Amino acid sequence: MNLSLFSIAILSVTLNAVAQIALRKTMLTLGALPASLFTLFSFLSNLAGNIWFLGGMLCYAVSIGAWMVVLSKAEVSAAYPLLSIGYLITAVIGYFFLGEHVNTTRVIGIGIICVGIVVISRSA
Template sequence: MNASLFCMAIFSVTLNAVAQIALRKTMLTLGALPSSLITAFSFLTNLIGNFWFLGGMLCYAVSIGAWMIVLSKAEVSAAYPLLSIGYLITAAIGYFFLGEHVNTTRLIGIGIICIGIVVISRSA
């Protein structure tokens, strides 16, 4: 995988991670899912007009387009493991942007995943 294709993959993964953060912000903004049909309509109306939700969906759409470019030029068995970088990106954004707690055990797990990505990338 050449450098430009690798960058496109990282771009796609980053957008996917940003979409996850945006959806988390959506739910923090809107609150719990509705428990009845009466409140479901109001929830859906608020959801459709929510900035974070719309931004997250846009990030997903662009991410899918970028990922299709990656898959048009790289073997899926080499490209797909790069999606695991999303764990690192979402943990960092969650920590710095949402104030989420990232403990040592989670960091060790993410480190193991990153080591696995390096091992797989060397086989391609």
């Protein structure tokens, strides 16, 4: 995988992670899912106009397009493990943007995943 294709893959993974953060922010903004069908319409109406939700969906759409470019030029067995970088990106953004707690065990787990990505990338 050349640097250009790797960059597109990282862009796709990053946009996917940003979409996850935006959806989390959406739910923090809107609150819990409605418990009844009576309040579902109101919830969906608020969801449709929520800037975090719309931004997250846009990030997903662009991410899918970028990922299709990657898959058109790289073996899926080499490209797919790059999605695991999303764990690192999401944890970092979640920590700094949402104030989420990232404990030592989580950091070690993410580190192990990153080591695995390096090992797999050497085989491509």
